[in-house]
Amino acid sequence: MTRNSSTLAERPTCPKDAEGNPRIxxxxxxxxxxxxxxxxxxxxxxxxxxxxxxxxDPEIAEAVARAATGAAGTTTGWSPLLDTVTGRLLALCGGEVVGLFRTGTSAVRAAVLAVRESVGRPLVLSSGYHGYDPMWYPPRTPLEPNADGIVDFFYDLDLLAGLLRDRDRVAAVVLSPDHMHLTPSWYARARALLADADVPVIVDEVKVGLRYGPGLSTADLLDADVWVVAKGMANGYPTAAVGGSRTLLKPLREVSFTSFFEPTVLAAADRTLARVATGxxxxxxxxxxxxxxxxxxxxxxxxxxxxxxxxxxxxxxxxxxxxxxxxxxxxxxxxxxxxxxxxxxxxxxxxxxxxxxxxxxxxxxxxxxxxxxxxxxxxxSEEARYQAAWNVIDGLRDAERDDRTTREWISRLLDD
Ligand SMILES: Cc1ncc(COP(=O)(O)O)c(C=O)c1O
CATH class of the missing domain: 3.90.1150.10 (Aspartate Aminotransferase, domain 1)
Known part of the structure; x- marks a missing residue:
């Protein structure tokens, strides 16, 4: 397979050789x-x-194979496995209700749109990668809202504090936690700022959720109203979950998709969640x-x-x-x-x-x-450290900066 011979319209992220061709x-x-x-x-x-x-993994393979025979429910309708999976997610991550999706991208998008509709304000302040969806595309001018009302603060808490001065227009703050480039003191300050502003917090734990322990990786670091997990919940099978406040997530009632009850995915999630619950x-x-x-x-x-x-x-x-x-x-x-x-x-x-x-x-x-x-x-160098953090979190590592250097780093890294 070479880069130009594939009939696949997308160019999904995957390991590639030195010429940029996907490894098979x-x-x-x-x-x-x-x-x-x-x-x-x-x-x-x-x-x-x-x-x-x-x-x-033998346990997951066995559960998936069994579900594929029809022995664990059907894609046609509700099955006991569905309630087991939502129960496990609430026990691990907290919250009143859970919504299920196929990808992290669709789950974060749905969570943010649901909270914005419930709160009824136009802006969402964001840090981190949340998926390929155009709603996250950068605006022409950094630090301004994009066409979907998203303002990126690149994990800089002074910028966040400034944006929160306009909190009557802010529906929510959504951020993707990271534990390589953000420090405990970053979380402590973020938590205090967010509590003070009293705006709903959505943690996009698609990547980190359930990987660091049996629950949200920020359970002791932030006070999330809504969470999203995905990568830790089904050992690579296509599912993601949104959980949290029943009131904020009320608009999720409109969500449905044909493969909702597909039993092999639910079986993979059920067994994986049982395993990660042990830690x-x-x-x-x-x-x-x-x-x-x-x-x-x-x-x-x-x-x-x-x-x-x-x-x-x-x-x-x-x-x-x-x-x-x-x-x-x-x-x-x-x-x-x-x-x-x-x-x-x-x-x-x-x-x-x-x-x-x-x-x-x-x-x-x-x-x-x-x-x-x-x-x-x-x-x-600091430059190499900033670049490495940017590659992985689409934002700035936690380090001492003033407003001028923050803006310089942002324009430099955006241009790169
Ligand atoms: C923090 C975060 N949010 C959202 C996504 C998008 O998830 P998916 O690739 O399952 O659509 C990712 C993917 O890496 C992610 O790391």
Missing amino acids: FTAARGARLTDSAGKEWIDFDNARGSVVLGHG APQRTVREAGERFLAHARKALAGAGLPVELAGDGSFFQFVAATRELEKALWRAAEDEGLLFYRGDNQAVSEAFGPDVLDDAEARFTRVCDRLAPYASDVRV
Whole structure:
């Protein structure tokens, strides 16, 4: 498959080779993938962090196979599984009601539009990626509302404070939490600002929800009125959920779609939610990720390679001092069969047992050997750290800034 030979109209995010052509995978098991040339990879992408339990997890596969025979309900109508899934979501994430969707994009969009309709004010203040939908497209002039009334504050809390002065026009604040580039003090200040303004808060936990523990990753950091989760809830099966206040989410009553009751998806969600409710998969992910991180830091330092690692075992990111080194890192990793999500967050799965980790570490040591020509005393700059954060959160990392430098960073990173 080459970039121009596909009949697919979309260009979905997926691993690609150096020429930009999609890599073709023919099998996936646990932490390992096989490509069409028979090469075996260790998967740190995991469908952008949505395969938490590992590929082809036996319990999920068995539940999905059973549901596919018709033994667990039907797409035609309501099934017991539906109530089990909504019950599990409310127990884990809180709230009065839950809405189900097929993608994170559609769930966040529906949540924001529902809250705006309930509140009856025109503007929504936003930070972070919320999906490909045009409603999130940037305006011509940064910090102004776009055509859909969305104002991006790029995680800068001084900008948020300024925008909240106009709070009579603000229906809600929606933000995608991150735990690699935002600090506990950022959350403490955001929480106080939002409480003071008294506007509804929507947390887009599509990516981070249920990955850090059995619930919202911001349960102790923010007071959300509405939440959205997706990647942590069905091990890669297509579903997402919105939950929270019955009053704010009342407009979701109008939502329906033909595949609503499709039983294989509900079965995958039911089993995945039961597993993540124990906290065990998240602990394994964290510990496996931490072990790999410790090895990677040591190997990079030993080879004199200026690459920092942001985040922790749950999600982490390589921050290279130069673009050349970053490119060389992806190339060397791919030669060694380590499948990283280029420029973005790396996500191990529960299937990263000791044998996979031994193998991944040996491969990473060889990656560092290959990168010997890039050894240098250069340090990772603020610019590189800002760029790395921007790649993953579409906004500014938490750091000391004044208004002028905030605006400079925004225009620089938007232009890049
Ligand atoms: C924070 C966040 N919100 C929304 C989305 C969109 O979700 P989906 O790709 O399932 O449509 C993503 C996807 O990565 C995300 O990370």
